[in-house]
Amino acid sequence: MAKIGFIGLGNMGLPMALNLIKGGHRVAGIDLNAEAVARLKEGGGEAGKDAAALAMDSDVIVTMLPAGKQVREIYLGVDGIIAKSKPGTLLIDSSTIDVESARAVAAEAEKNGVLMVDAPVSGGVGGAQGGTLTFMVGGSDKSFEKAKPILELMGKTIVHAGAAGAGQAAKICNNMILGISMIAVSEAFVLAEKLGLDKQKLFDISSKSSGQCWSMTTYCPVPGPVPTSPANRDYAAGFTAAMMLKDLKLSQDASASSGAKTPMGAAATKLYEIYAESGESGRDFSGIIQFIRNA
Numbered sequence: 001m002a003k004i005g006f007i008g009l010g011n012m013g014l015p016m017a018l019n020l021i022k023g024g025h026r027v028a029g030i031d032l033n034a035e036a037v038a039r040l041k042e043g044g045g046e047a048g049k050d051a052a053a054l055a056m057d058s059d060v061i062v063t064m065l066p067a068g069k070q071v072r073e074i075y076l077g078v079d080g081i082i083a084k085s086k087p088g089t090l091l092i093d094s095s096t097i098d099v100e101s102a103r104a105v106a107a108e109a110e111k112n113g114v115l116m117v118d119a120p121v122s123g124g125v126g127g128a129q130g131g132t133l134t135f136m137v138g139g140s141d142k143s144f145e146k147a148k149p150i151l152e153l154m155g156k157t158i159v160h161a162g163a164a165g166a167g168q169a170a171k172i173c174n175n176m177i178l179g180i181s182m183i184a185v186s187e188a189f190v191l192a193e194k195l196g197l198d199k200q201k202l203f204d205i206s207s208k209s210s211g212q213c214w215s216m217t218t219y220c221p222v223p224g225p226v227p228t229s230p231a232n233r234d235y236a237a238g239f240t241a242a243m244m245l246k247d248l249k250l251s252q253d254a255s256a257s258s259g260a261k262t263p264m265g266a267a268a269t270k271l272y273e274i275y276a277e278s279g280e281s282g283r284d285f286s287g288i289i290q291f292i293r294n295a
Contacts, residue, residue, distance in 0.1 A: 001025055002150070005054030006045075007074065008064035008095070009036035011237075012121065015128040016064065016094070016154045018043045023153035028054060055084035060150055062092045067246070068101030075105045087113040090146050094135070096120045098250055099165040099172070100257075102138065106164035115143040118164065119151060120171035124238040126228070132156040136174070138167035172254055175247040179268040179285070181215040182244075186289035189222050193293075200225055221289040235287035244285035245272040 002025050006017040009031035021027050021044045028046040031037055037047050048054045051074050055061060061081055065071050071093060075081045081091065082105070091109055093102070093116070102118040109116035117139035127133040133155035137144055144160045151158045161170045188211065192202045203225035207217045220226040230238055248269040255262040275291040 002059040003028075003057065004060045004062060004150070005029070005048060005051075005058035006040075006062045006064075007031075007048075007051055007054065009033065009040055010064065011125050012094075012128045013064035014039060015125070016062070016133075017045060019128075019131045019154050020062075020150070021045055025150075025153075028058070030054065051081055052079050052084045055081040055089070056086070058085075058089065060090045060092065061085065062150075063095060065093075065095040065097075067095070068097035071095050071097050071105060072101055076108055082109050082112050082114055085112070085114050089114050090143070090150070091116040092119050092147055092150065093117070094119050094121055096171050096175075096247055096250070097168060098253060099168045102168045103165040106139065115140075115146055116164070117143045117147045118167040119147065120167055121155065122171065122174055123155070126238060127156075128154070135159065136161050136167040136170035138162055138165050138169070140164075169254070172247065172251045175244070176251040176262065176265045176268070178215065179244050179248050179272060180264050181213045182219070182221065182286055183268055183271060183288060183292070185211075185213065185215040186221045186286075186292050189289060190293050215286070219286055221286040230284035230286055231289075235284040235290070237282060237284040239285050240281065241272060241276045241283055241285045241287065242281035245269070245276045245281075248272055 004020055004025050004027045006027055006029040009029050014036055017027050017029050017040055028048040029037060029040045030048040041047060091114055106116045117137050119135045119137045121133045121135055123133040131154055134157040135151045135155045137160050148158055161167050189199055199222045220229045221231050223231045230236055251265050252269050275288050280287060
């Protein structure tokens with residue numbers, strides 16, 4: 001049994017932490033939301049004092065934070081996680097952040113004799129609750145091998161993407177595909193409506209032919225064909241439009257810094273920016289079909 005400190009008990013972090021408890025580990029967590037910490041305790045966890053205290057008392061630290069700024073703040077500095085961790089402690093950052101921040105933090109961890117991986121996730125809240133997430137992992141072979149048994153308690157697919165920052169690179173590319181494909185599927189259903197084609201018929205055809213993709217078959221943006229998709233719950237968020245916009249902006253920052261050309265990614269970023277700023281930032285990202293329908 002490992003002593004695990006979990007920082008960031010939001011919609012994704014809390015069920016991930018609870019799965020670590022179910023896996024037989026002792027988990028202490030902190031979050032700005034006291035209710036989230038209370039729910040962790042109800043699930044058999046403990047309330048941590050602060051990040052520094054968790055670092056000093058844990059074998060493993062897992063973080064799920066909003067952005068690179070918060071990751072740098074909590075890991076770096078004289079009172080940061082890295083400085084307070086014992087040599088050999090394993091640090092797992094499952095936030096989705098910029099590649100530069102991931103590599104900077106990992107380099108500092110290496111200097112201090114601490115193992116670290118960047119391990120962003122795909123699979124949404126449902127995947128976090130069911131322990132079926134996909135982890136895209138960046139870090140050394142040694143760090144990956146130590147992290148893998150922990151990640152397997154929270155996910156179904158664990159892929160070592162490469163050196164530090166590679167997990168973030170994979171996540172950014174993956175979610176750019178997702179943002180673009182959701183817009184494409186949404187446009188197709190709106191066009192089908194205008195042409196008098198029944199949505200179920202389009203789904204039955206496209207889900208079994210060349211239009212098949214995750215945005216169609218798992219997260220269909222119209223109610224009916226996929227009963228578990230947010231479209232059947234008035235687009236109550238599993239993954240918000242604001243979070244999709246954040247990830248698309250990361251893709252465009254990476255595109256600019258690397259010199260890659262991503263015109264479809266840029267167009268998707270602009271559409272999600274308009275959609276989020278229309279008051280729908282907290283709505284599920286698949287709700288963009290409503291924006292497209294009414295544009």
